[in-house]
Amino acid sequence: MNVPLVVDTDTAQDDCVALLAALLDPRADLRAITMVAGNVGFDRQVRNAFLTLNAAGRLGEVPVHLGCRRPLVRPWESAENVHGDGVGGLDMDLTGCAPEEEHAVDALVRLAAQRPGELSVVAIGPLTNIAMAAAKDPDFPRNLRALYVMGGSNNGRGNITAAAEFNFYVDPEAAKTVFAAGFPVTVVPWDPVTLRQAVFGTERLAEISALGTPLAGFFTRVCAATLEFDRRVGIEGTTHPDSLTVALLLRPELLRRAAGYHVDVETAGELTRGYAAMSWGVHGRAANAAVVEEVDAAGFFGYLRDLLARPVVPSRPFAAPR
Amino acid sequence: MNVPLVVDTDTAQDDCVALLAALLDPRADLRAITMVAGNVGFDRQVRNAFLTLNAAGRLGEVPVHLGCRRPLVRPWESAENVHGDGVGGLDMDLTGCAPEEEHAVDALVRLAAQRPGELSVVAIGPLTNIAMAAAKDPDFPRNLRALYVMGGSNNGRGNITAAAEFNFYVDPEAAKTVFAAGFPVTVVPWDPVTLRQAVFGTERLAEISALGTPLAGFFTRVCAATLEFDRRVGIEGTTHPDSLTVALLLRPELLRRAAGYHVDVETAGELTRGYAAMSWGVHGRAANAAVVEEVDAAGFFGYLRDLLARPVVPSRPFAAPR
Amino acid sequence: MNVPLVVDTDTAQDDCVALLAALLDPRADLRAITMVAGNVGFDRQVRNAFLTLNAAGRLGEVPVHLGCRRPLVRPWESAENVHGDGVGGLDMDLTGCAPEEEHAVDALVRLAAQRPGELSVVAIGPLTNIAMAAAKDPDFPRNLRALYVMGGSNNGRGNITAAAEFNFYVDPEAAKTVFAAGFPVTVVPWDPVTLRQAVFGTERLAEISALGTPLAGFFTRVCAATLEFDRRVGIEGTTHPDSLTVALLLRPELLRRAAGYHVDVETAGELTRGYAAMSWGVHGRAANAAVVEEVDAAGFFGYLRDLLARPVVPSRPFAAPR
Amino acid sequence: MNVPLVVDTDTAQDDCVALLAALLDPRADLRAITMVAGNVGFDRQVRNAFLTLNAAGRLGEVPVHLGCRRPLVRPWESAENVHGDGVGGLDMDLTGCAPEEEHAVDALVRLAAQRPGELSVVAIGPLTNIAMAAAKDPDFPRNLRALYVMGGSNNGRGNITAAAEFNFYVDPEAAKTVFAAGFPVTVVPWDPVTLRQAVFGTERLAEISALGTPLAGFFTRVCAATLEFDRRVGIEGTTHPDSLTVALLLRPELLRRAAGYHVDVETAGELTRGYAAMSWGVHGRAANAAVVEEVDAAGFFGYLRDLLARPVVPSRPFAAPR
Numbered sequence A, B, C, D: 001m002n003v004p005l006v007v008d009t010d011t012a013q014d015d016c017v018a019l020l021a022a023l024l025d026p027r028a029d030l031r032a033i034t035m036v037a038g039n040v041g042f043d044r045q046v047r048n049a050f051l052t053l054n055a056a057g058r059l060g061e062v063p064v065h066l067g068c069r070r071p072l073v074r075p076w077e078s079a080e081n082v083h084g085d086g087v088g089g090l091d092m093d094l095t096g097c098a099p100e101e102e103h104a105v106d107a108l109v110r111l112a113a114q115r116p117g118e119l120s121v122v123a124i125g126p127l128t129n130i131a132m133a134a135a136k137d138p139d140f141p142r143n144l145r146a147l148y149v150m151g152g153s154n155n156g157r158g159n160i161t162a163a164a165e166f167n168f169y170v171d172p173e174a175a176k177t178v179f180a181a182g183f184p185v186t187v188v189p190w191d192p193v194t195l196r197q198a199v200f201g202t203e204r205l206a207e208i209s210a211l212g213t214p215l216a217g218f219f220t221r222v223c224a225a226t227l228e229f230d231r232r233v234g235i236e237g238t239t240h241p242d243s244l245t246v247a248l249l250l251r252p253e254l255l256r257r258a259a260g261y262h263v264d265v266e267t268a269g270e271l272t273r274g275y276a277a278m279s280w281g282v283h284g285r286a287a288n289a290a291v292v293e294e295v296d297a298a299g300f301f302g303y304l305r306d307l308l309a310r311p312v313v314p315s316r317p318f319a320a321p322r
Ligand SMILES: [Ca+2]
Pocket: A009, A010, A011, A012, A015, A038, A039, A124, A125, A242
């Protein structure tokens, strides 16, 4: 099996881990990285993507396309309080690391149209680029084999507010658009899947750290800020929504249970901006998405650990952290 | 211990069971029943309240006050598809069963003001009367010892929509008002508490039925319609949100865990009308309510079973169901 | 002709003038003044009502009932930046000036029910009391002969925001409720009627001032703050929405044109809180209100001037302004 | 003077007249026509654009770019009840009439970037393409010399609802985005400018008809459906919002008065979808647009009449109307 894919990302912390999986998993055929406004400053995210390409020893091998620098309708809101710079202060000589000329939206449309039904997109940031691509090319949704989305909660806790998860909160109009556009969507929600099944506690983090590889060191560094933040909000460990989403696409055997839901996103509430209304079949609305309900948590950890155990050497040396 | 209380109710199914508890628990000193628009037609609900007084053998002993016949701002929406007539077709000679002249809102205000700090109110329907009482008398909230509210979900599933529980959905403006008014509120949410900890499955229902008392017969009849509906929506048994709420006030030993939350209610969303935004302390909003998180489920069942086992004789004979 | 009426008011500036009309016009039979949260602090408004009764020489003759101290759902917002204390610093010995025990909502319901079809209510503040009365007694709307409401704009400019007029903005839920409740409503909007047809410029104000009566002095003093504010926002003169509304009830000959509209009030928008959607018959919605479109502006001025020319002596001397 | 411009249009009725002006006014240098979802079916609109190019005798001379086939977030809503097919049944041999390969959004971005500060865009349909272009290229707004927008009402009547004008109603998210994006915008509102100053009554229509030119015949035919609709809703004549907007760009001497406003668009209301909140400087919000308040109505009519008097011959013969 070989999975041609694009990862659409607001690269910080677990986005980096997700990119590692998309770069290093032998099943993955990563065609492009597309950048979208989200976690931290846009240009910082682009740097982070190149730093991750470097960590994977693949600098210069995968095109990076710049996409939308702000949400469709709303001003951009950062999560820098959670993520810091998004890579734990890592740095490197970025000479020659240049994104493509082609806009991310155009790259998405083009890559999907080249071989209809083959490309998968994993969207692990706000859905601005994806919504734009669907608005620009009505065929885009049906040209994809699959769209995997990290976002929302399945009638559970949000993170940025009680009601909403960050990705949908930041660009609720884009998220709403995506669920109405006819994509073959699979959703990996924050609660319960990420929050209850993909948290790495002290023991697991130690296990990774003990691997001693450059990749494990990279992982430890980029996840440090999240760990600290998570502890402040009562989560005992690092959270891995984005890498889980990539993993579920590449390793479907990690999926325990998914179900059809009608998913729509609130854009108009006073308290509920970005809330994902996920209806499970009793309110008369037809399913438009598969929502992941349970994963093989241990399997997912093992998957990442094995990936990080690989003796990959960075393309260039990293600078000492500032 | 003796608990002076008023039950504010849209009497149908489990509201009847809740009233039985408030009428028969020796710890309860039920000062009044106040009626509010909700589950089924208002006049039907009033009948159901008198039928329940009759089942408890206390016809004529507790005043029934009529309150608001519709929500504060929105048209009334019924849940008759769930509840039918709300009492499984029970009937009786209602001669002389007359509600009080005094409006429910005035009764609430008066009873609370008589001895400030002593009265508890258990609100098991939409919060219209409670909001009206607070709007009419700004002292009403602080005159109460406690306000127990059945409503909302704690970052979980709704019932009438994916986002919302029925009581808050029907009158979201009232619910919003109540949480801003300074009441000493305890909330018993639909999910997880009711939905996961207060469902009576086949076995428990059989145990009650086997009691053979008139009260058990009354219980079985009034709960039949809910049981059928619940099965259609995937809940294996009858749900007891309202009687659980009364029980938690009268028998605090049934409470396993509650926590402070900031609760607010959405009135403006397209998908989220009546959604309860319950924030658990990480979003910078101060707690304004205690939300019940876990109850002694077996203890609650035992409490109701023992209550229904009592050899209470109806004040008047019930008519054969139509 | 004799018009039994209640004026529901947030007494400040033109509310005072409106009360003068209701107190002194020989056609008016003012049964009660009911107070509602609005322009300035509630207790300040009550003082202003007594000051106005005094100016009219009728202290002690008309009952004053206290109503809701805040809007139905939202926190109270003042317009003290417009109105100052609402009476230009006037003061008096208020000994013995006590409001009634009975709540304004109950007084409204009672007075309407006493002789169904006879009482008119003129609502010149936020509609909280009126909505509460309709919620408490579903017969209240049809027990009235007429409800005259000052509020909204007829597809024109607001004042407190571009979209909204103050009375509807402060309690949009109440306003929405009133237009759905079946009242025989006549609306006097801010724009165009008040803003373009009931402004008193320098010349008219001088004409009133020159009358030299105590009433004219009272008028000049209470309107001074509005005059100053209006000039800052580009209105050349004082505005008289409330007194115009009373005048139109008492002197229907001042009405030039009114038309049927479907009126509803926005409670959910981000920019449009309290916006009055007035549909003129082409959007398929049936009329639920008569909206005043044109008045006899000169006639209205003459009416007030003649009223203020009357040699009425205050019940008690006013204190020198602070 | 020579004005390089693009017209972004949902071509039907007055959009055709607007295109005629942009095609025939010697001051206009029309670089492209970009198509956006709006009045009637998208493909029908494209036909109408080619029919208009034909009427102007310029078939094949101006590129037509296809843009978004639906609004950013919402499903498309047509105004076919107003416009019919949009050209009064006109037809022709469309052989060889092909739109460009390049998407309208890309064309807009490219043409603006080619010579920054020179291009004007006249947007006379929903603002979907314009918002997309700004989302794709943050420089797009500042690369334009001017953006002229037909849409909204200046605190006046809407048309599709009491609150909203069609263009903003159909894609309120796009309109909101445009006013936040930093464009040098001039707005030509429906009310009062179009509704009260750009209506052609029987006399003017007769004057045009009497011209006897092919262009006058084209005008008469395409405007017939609007005329009929307008009469049904109480407007005595045809309305010319779109051609007025083009005219104001090309002939600034037709402008009598414009003023700075803060314009924002409601996306969240229950009654006010697409409402343009236009604040005139007293609510503390800085101006982000010039709003046209008064035009030289007679001058505008004269301008169009003279244009239609020109003896232009269609590129191809029109077919007899079906
Ligand atoms: Ca991410």
